[in-house]
Amino acid sequence: MRKVKIGIIGCGNISGIYLENLTRTFADTEVFAVSDISEERMQAAAEQYGVPNCWTAEEILESPDIELVLNLTTPGDHFRICRLALEHGKHVYVEKPLSLSPEQGGELAELARAKGLLLGGAPDTxxxxxxxxxxxxxxxxxxxxxxxxxxxxxxxxxxxxxxxxxxxxxxxxxxxxxxxxxxxxxxxxxxxxxxxxxxxxxxxxxxxxxxxxxxxxxxxxxxxxxxxxxxxxxxxxxxxxxxxxxxxxxxxxxxxxxxxxxxxxxxxxxxxxxxxxxxxxxxxxxxxxxPTVHQYAENSRGLGVADMAHCIVNGGTPRANGELANHVLEIMHAFHTSSDSGVYAELKTTCEQPQPLATGLVKGYVE
Ligand SMILES: NC(=O)c1ccc[n+]([C@@H]2O[C@H](COP(=O)([O-])OP(=O)(O)OC[C@H]3O[C@@H](n4cnc5c(N)ncnc54)[C@H](O)[C@@H]3O)[C@@H](O)[C@H]2O)c1
The missing domain is CATH 3.30.360.10 (Dihydrodipicolinate Reductase; domain 2)
Structure with a gap:
């Protein structure tokens, strides 16, 4: 079974647990490159997790080897980097929130659909x-x-x-x-x-x-x-x-x-x-x-990325997908817009209830 090559943009606070799980836990993922505007953080991540390439974000986006971009930057950069990744033909998974506004989230979901690419977003808890x-x-x-x-x-x-x-x-x-x-x-x-x-x-x-x-x-x-x-x-x-x-x-x-x-x-x-x-x-x-009857009771951040990698290879819809993340983004906005306007907010987006995971999975696999 081939592994999906991932390029991570953003080696800050949350990146360690992703690197840990994507390099050591999940069967379908390989971290091929990391990027950070901080040279020090990028080098430290590559060294600690044995990642072969330290690249600029542009090099990750341009690389024919990278199939999936994992965007771990802070919220203000989520939309821009996700859009660039999709425009470069990469599947993309982003930390939460998906973007700053439902309009941005909708644009990403639409772009992914139009290009036949997968869009996914945290959380995967x-x-x-x-x-x-x-x-x-x-x-x-x-x-x-x-x-x-x-x-x-x-x-x-x-x-x-x-x-x-x-x-x-x-x-x-x-x-x-x-x-x-x-x-x-x-x-x-x-x-x-x-x-x-x-x-x-x-x-x-x-x-x-x-x-x-x-x-x-x-x-x-x-x-x-x-x-x-x-x-x-x-x-x-x-x-x-x-x-x-x-x-x-x-x-x-x-x-x-x-x-x-x-x-x-x-x-x-x-x-x-x-x-x-x-x-x-x-x-x-x-x-x-x-008692819990499913796998993944420990910190398994990256499970949504592994599920997406599985779908890249085998087909199917990732559970932590863009429609779900964008629906959640619209709900979060709606609390604010309802407060500002003084009226209920009727939601425009919807999503499928994500498919449950099976019981009895072997650690490292999603099926
Ligand atoms: N820290 C946590 O415990 C935690 C937990 C869950 C989710 N998150 C989410 O994860 C995201 C990142 O949070 P964090 O705490 O790791 O933030 P952070 O500030 O520690 O890390 C962000 C990293 O992205 C890098 N970066 C920014 N723009 C870049 C670019 N264009 N190219 C390359 N690198 C770039 C920064 O230099 C920094 O190292 C946020 O959306 C946050 O909500 C964080």
């Missing part, structure tokens, strides 16, 4: 053992028909640990565009596509102070809302309540709960790949932990 087991429980009827859900991500931002956190407070950042993709992709994977969004947003702090190294003490101007609350109705009729916030020091709320006609499912952290999962059927005295 919904393919992990935790969320796949939840999907199986719902599909197999353990909570009956899902009628409602809650989804909470409350924290105080990333300036206490990320080495260069300014992008979290610029366009494409904020808690919804940063963390919303995990929660919304999980919800769409579990409940299907959404239809209507009502949102309210606020910004509680005009500036943030970096307390991580090496930029300790520097101020960041906050350009985006940092507390987003709202509701969304799914096409199935289920109604979810959602909060994402960088303005809250601590809270005691669950990650995601799904309420069905026959019981309640407590979904694990959608930013991770594993459990725990708790289920309480109607009438049961307490929640019981359900």
């Amino acid at each position: 919904f393919l992990g053992a935790g969320l796949q087991t939840c999907r199986k429980l719902i599909d197999d009827g353990y909570i009956g028909q899902p009628v409602a859900a809650t989804s909470f991500m409350l924290g105080h931002g990333h300036e206490n640990w990320h080495p260069n956190p300014a992008f979290y407070y610029q366009a494409g950042g904020g808690p919804m565009f940063d963390m919303g993709p995990y929660y919304l992709t999980a919800l769409v994977s579990l409940l299907g596509p959404a239809q209507t969004v009502a949102g309210m947003t606020s910004k509680s702090f005009e500036q943030r102070t970096i307390t991580s190294q090496p930029l300790f003490g520097e101020k960041i101007d906050v350009e985006v809302p940092t507390h987003i609350a709202g509701t969304l109705r799914f096409q199935s009729g289920a109604v979810a309540t959602m909060i994402t916030s960088f303005d809250v020091w601590s809270s005691n709320l669950p990650y995601i709960e799904i309420y069905g006609t026959l019981g309640t499912l407590l979904v694990p952290d959608p930013n991770n790949f594993g459990g725990p999962i708790l289920l309480r059927p109607a009438g049961a005295a307490e929640f019981k932990e359900i």
Whole structure:
């Protein structure tokens, strides 16, 4: 079986786990080149993971060897680099969010369709053992028909640990565009596509102070809302309540709960790949932990890329695909536009509920 040769653009904070898994875990992937505007980060990545080529982004795009471009730059560069990759005839997978606006996301999806290329986007945590087991429980009827859900991500931002956190407070950042993709992709994977969004947003702090190294003490101007609350109705009729916030020091709320006609499912952290999962059927005295029955409970970032590589070789639709990422992008925007306009936002995009992964997979494979 041939491996798909990948060129990675962006060797920053998140690149290590991708490099680790794409070079050592997955059967269908080979990292053929890395690129970063920081020579030091690029060389370090190549050396640590045995990548044979350190190239400029342009060299990756021009190379006939590269089939798939993995775009791990920060949100402001996602659209430009993805479009260039597609224009150069490469399949492309990008970290979240897909782009800054649904118009940009739609343009990428359309360009990929027109060129017969695959477009995919993070997150791929919904393919992990935790969320796949939840999907199986719902599909197999353990909570009956899902009628409602809650989804909470409350924290105080990333300036206490990320080495260069300014992008979290610029366009494409904020808690919804940063963390919303995990929660919304999980919800769409579990409940299907959404239809209507009502949102309210606020910004509680005009500036943030970096307390991580090496930029300790520097101020960041906050350009985006940092507390987003709202509701969304799914096409199935289920109604979810959602909060994402960088303005809250601590809270005691669950990650995601799904309420069905026959019981309640407590979904694990959608930013991770594993459990725990708790289920309480109607009438049961307490929640019981359900063991995960799928592969990939550990940090498997890159699983969506491996799934895409499998589709490049064998055909099929990648699960973490552009339609899904663009639908999630439109939902995230809709919370903001609904808040600005004071009216519900009716969504224009939709997507297929991604196919579940099988149980019993061998580690490194998606089929
Ligand atoms: N850091 C995390 O824990 C984390 C987790 C999940 C997802 N993400 C997402 O991953 C993306 C990257 O985040 P990060 O934390 O790794 O950011 P980062 O700033 O640490 O890394 C981005 C890297 O891209 C490089 N880069 C930018 N433009 C480039 C270009 N034109 N050519 C080559 N290199 C270029 C930068 O030099 C930098 O090394 C973001 O979209 C973020 O939302 C990050």
